[in-house]
Amino acid sequence: IKQLEKIEKIEIDEIDTRNINIVFPPALHSGSIVCELKGLTKTFGNHVVLNNIDLNIERGEKIALVGKNGEGKTTLVKILMQQLEYEGVAKLGYQVKIGYYAQNQDEVLDLNKTVVQTLEDIAPMEMRPKIRNILGYFLFSNDDVFKRVSVLSGGERARLLLAKLLLEPVNFLILDEPTNHLDASSKEILKKAIKQYDGTVLLVSHDRDFLDGLADKIVEINEGKIKQYDGNIWEFLKKKKAENLQLLFNRNSKNNKELVTEKKSNQLSYAEKKELDKKIRKLENQIDKTEKEIQELENQVKECEHKISSGDEKILSDYNWFLGYEKKKEELNMLYEQWDKFSDELNVLLDEKNNYL
DSSP states (O other), X not given: OHHHHHHTTOOOOSSOGGGOOOOOOOOOOOOXXXXXXXXXXXXXXXXXXXEEEEEEEETTOEEEEEOOTTSSHHHHHHHHTTOSOOEEEEEEOTTOOEEEEOSSGGGTSOTTSBHHHHHHXXXXXXXXXXXXXXXXXXXXXXXXXXXXXXXXXHHHHHXXXXXXXXXXXXXXXXXXXXXXXXXXXXXXXXXXXXXXXXXXXXXXXXXXXXXXXXXXXXXXXXXXXXXXXXXXXXXXXXXXXXXXXXXXXXXTOOTTGGGSOOOSOSOOOHHHHHHHHHHHHHHHHHHHHHHHHHHHHXXXXXXXXXXXXXXXXXXXXXXXXXXXXXXHHHHHHHHXXXXXXXXXXXXXXXXXXXXXX
16 A cells, blocks of 8 residues: 555646656665676577676666677666576565566567556556546557557657556666657656656666766676776766767777768658668567577477486487487577577667667
């Protein structure tokens, strides 16, 4: 009951959508250590994405997770969300509850639901009369609220996810590239809400201006390792002798750069941006699907290897069983190669998009 009373403290200005004021629900109490990573390692085949990482996230910290595209930022987030298997330790602290904003909104939104159903399904009874007002302040009005999520644009899905986070009392916000589909005013609204939030925040972002004034610690992922920097984003960039994150993470790297469009203009047309976002979303979905298939096959291969090591005579003498086992390993290697290909293609598109930020 006390938690529901807290939810009612969500504040939204009354009518003027030009001055939207959103406030995340007060953070539920948690232990002093929100998340502990110890010896964390994640590989896809021979590709080592995260290598023996140690990191403690403490209550109340606002951390920016930065690094080149493809270095493992989203992989780390997915591990925290228990969406990927890994080696080592990755555990949440006492009474930690995560609010997750996924870079690929399809991961956390049910495409078959309508906009209003998405909020109705998680809102406590006391908040249901306010749902239409909340959606209105996120620019969903009239018949828009009855649209299926599957037909929403990237920007609309981003706004719906933010509205969804307002209805869930949590104490650890994990936001993976939350500004990708937001306009300037929406970014400022979100930034203000995060500043006022009294819980713990892990922010994955390339947006220097968005991170300015938000993060009190920077965690950089580079070649599978992490390095921590106390201080804000400007202090981090000063140490790195860079003006912004795009220049920092692109200047010494030529991965896929021959394929990135070298335009001097800092703007894309609406149609170009929409097409680029569509390609990015498609690749993100393909990567998600491939990762799930990898995990399923890895489990099957491990089970086969366990049976072999147990010395089961029935299996050891079954030629067809061994053929099936070898086939599974071949399929797994093909999936690893597919994952690498999709990841490289996605990094090209993300680099291209970052050039226009």
